Amino acid sequence: MHEFKLALVINPYAGIGGAVALKGSDGAAVRAEALARGAELKAGQRVRTALAYLAPFQERIRFLTAAGDMGAAVLDELGFQYDVVYQPTQTQTEAEDTQAAVRAIAESHPDLLIFAGGDGTARDVVKGLGGQEIPAIGIPAGVKIHSAVYAVSPSAAGKVLYALLNGELTTLRAADVMDLDEDAYRSGKVKAKRFGELQVPGELEYMQAVKIGGRESxxxxxxxxxxxxxxxxxxxxxxxxxxxxxxxxxxxxxxxxxxxxxxxxxxxxxxxxxxxxxxxxxxxxxxxxxxxxxxxxxxxxxxxxxxxxxxxxxxxxxxxxxxxxxxxxxxxxxxxxxxxxxxxxxxxxxxxxxxxxxxxxxxxxxxxxxxxxxxxxxxx
The missing domain is CATH 3.40.50 (Rossmann fold)
Incomplete structure (x- = not known):
C-alpha cells in the first residue's frame, strides 16, 4: 500500500494578535506585545482539529515538517510518522522560518502541502515555493483571512483532506493570495494587495467528487x-x-x-x-x-x-x-x-x-x- 507524502508547516504565532485587539500578528514587536497582553498560541489546536480527520489513513501517511511548534510537536502528539526537514534557530519563529521550511519541504516534492496561519503565512508559503506548483490547503489560524487558499474552518480543511486520501476526484484551481497592510488596517483603512497564487482544491468548504452535469462533449x-x-x-x-x-x-x-x-x-x-x-x-x-x-x-x-x-x-x-x-x-x-x-x-x-x-x-x-x-x- 502506497505511503502518501504530505507536508505540514504551522505558523505558531498566527492569530495571536486577534483576541488582544492588535488586529494582526505580523512582526516580532506585535507578537511580543500580544504575549505580554496574555495572548495564547492556538494555531496548533486548529491543526489538531483538521488532522484528526486523517486518523483512518494514519499508517499510509508520512509527513515532511519543521521542528517543534512549526509542525513536529503536533504530529508527534497525534501519532503520525514524520521527518523533520527544517529546524528554526529561534524560539519565536519569524516569516523567514516559514519560507525556509517551505523551501526545504519543496525539494522533496510532497503530494500536498498543508499550512496553518493567516494571510501573511500564505504569502510566506508562496515565497518559499518560488514558483513550484505543489497543491496546497490552508488551515485558517490567523487574524486576517482574505486569501482564497484557506478552508472556511479547520474542520472543513479536515474534510478536504479526508476526501483526498479517500480517493475522491478533486478539481484544482489557482487561488489568489492576498494580504492587508496591517498598519493601515489598525487605522481603519482596508488596503489589500495580491501577492501571488497557490493551486488549491476547487471547493475548500468541502471537497467532493467532480460532478458532471450531463455528458461531456x-x-x-x-x-x-x-x-x-x-x-x-x-x-x-x-x-x-x-x-x-x-x-x-x-x-x-x-x-x-x-x-x-x-x-x-x-x-x-x-x-x-x-x-x-x-x-x-x-x-x-x-x-x-x-x-x-x-x-x-x-x-x-x-x-x-x-x-x-x-x-x-x-x-x-x-x-x-x-x-x-x-x-x-x-x-x-x-x-x-x-x-x-x-x-x-x-x-x-x-x-x-x-x-x-x-x-x-x-x-x-x-x-x-x-x-x-x-x-x-x-x-x-
Whole structure:
C-alpha cells in the first residue's frame, strides 16, 4: 500500500494578535506585545482539529515538517510518522522560518502541502515555493483571512483532506493570495494587495467528487485539453507523445501525424521520431538531457483500468521514467474518463516495484483548459 507524502508547516504565532485587539500578528514587536497582553498560541489546536480527520489513513501517511511548534510537536502528539526537514534557530519563529521550511519541504516534492496561519503565512508559503506548483490547503489560524487558499474552518480543511486520501476526484484551481497592510488596517483603512497564487482544491468548504452535469462533449473537452497542453509547450523541449486517443487529439490539433498505439517524439511542434521503441526512446532522452534539453511525457490512462504506465505504453521504460522524472509528466484525461474509475486510483506498473512506489502519490491531471483534477496514483 502506497505511503502518501504530505507536508505540514504551522505558523505558531498566527492569530495571536486577534483576541488582544492588535488586529494582526505580523512582526516580532506585535507578537511580543500580544504575549505580554496574555495572548495564547492556538494555531496548533486548529491543526489538531483538521488532522484528526486523517486518523483512518494514519499508517499510509508520512509527513515532511519543521521542528517543534512549526509542525513536529503536533504530529508527534497525534501519532503520525514524520521527518523533520527544517529546524528554526529561534524560539519565536519569524516569516523567514516559514519560507525556509517551505523551501526545504519543496525539494522533496510532497503530494500536498498543508499550512496553518493567516494571510501573511500564505504569502510566506508562496515565497518559499518560488514558483513550484505543489497543491496546497490552508488551515485558517490567523487574524486576517482574505486569501482564497484557506478552508472556511479547520474542520472543513479536515474534510478536504479526508476526501483526498479517500480517493475522491478533486478539481484544482489557482487561488489568489492576498494580504492587508496591517498598519493601515489598525487605522481603519482596508488596503489589500495580491501577492501571488497557490493551486488549491476547487471547493475548500468541502471537497467532493467532480460532478458532471450531463455528458461531456468529447470533442469540446478534448479541444480544451489540447489547447492547455499546446499553450504550455516550451521551445526546444522534447515531448514524448504517448499512445491513446486523448494524446492523438493533441497531435491532431498540432496538425501532426500520430501513431495511435505508439509513442512519437516532437520538438518545436514538429515530429522528429515516430513509433519509437523503448531503446530508441532511452537514447533520445539520455542525449537530450546530456545536451541540457528539457523532456516531457504526455500520456493518458487506460480507460476503465486507470493504468498510466505498464499497459500499452511499455516504451516508457524504467530508464525513461527515471531520466525524465515524475515532475515532467503531463497526464491528460477527461473528467468523464476519470469518473468512470469510480474512485479507484490510477496505476503504475513498470515491472520495478521500487519505481512504482516512487511514482505513487497525488497527481494533477489536465482535464480541461487551465483545469486540473487531483487524483491518487498507486503502484499496481
Amino acid at each position: 468529447d470533442d469540446l473537452v478534448l479541444a480544451d485539453i489540447a489547447a492547455d497542453v499546446i499553450e504550455g509547450m516550451e521551445s526546444d523541449a522534447l515531448y514524448l507523445m504517448g499512445s491513446g486517443s486523448t494524446v492523438a487529439f493533441i497531435m491532431e490539433e498540432l496538425g501532426l501525424e500520430n501513431t495511435l498505439l505508439g509513442v512519437d517524439v516532437i520538438c518545436n511542434e514538429k515530429v522528429i521520431a515516430t513509433d519509437v521503441t523503448g531503446r530508441q526512446l532511452e537514447a533520445l532522452v539520455l542525449e537530450a538531457r546530456k545536451n541540457g534539453q528539457d523532456v516531457y511525457m504526455v500520456t493518458t490512462l487506460i480507460g476503465g483500468q486507470g493504468h498510466i504506465f505498464g499497459r500499452g505504453n511499455q516504451q516508457f521504460t524504467p530508464t525513461v521514467l527515471r531520466t525524465v522524472g515524475r515532475e515532467h509528466l503531463i497526464l491528460v484525461a477527461t473528467k468523464a474518463k476519470l469518473q468512470a474509475l469510480q474512485g479507484r486510483p490510477l496505476r503504475v506498473d513498470t515491472g520495478e516495484p521500487e519505481l512504482d512506489d516512487e511514482w505513487a502519490g497525488f497527481i494533477a491531471v489536465v482535464s480541461g483548459y487551465h483545469d486540473r483534477t487531483m487524483v491518487a496514483v498507486e503502484e499496481a
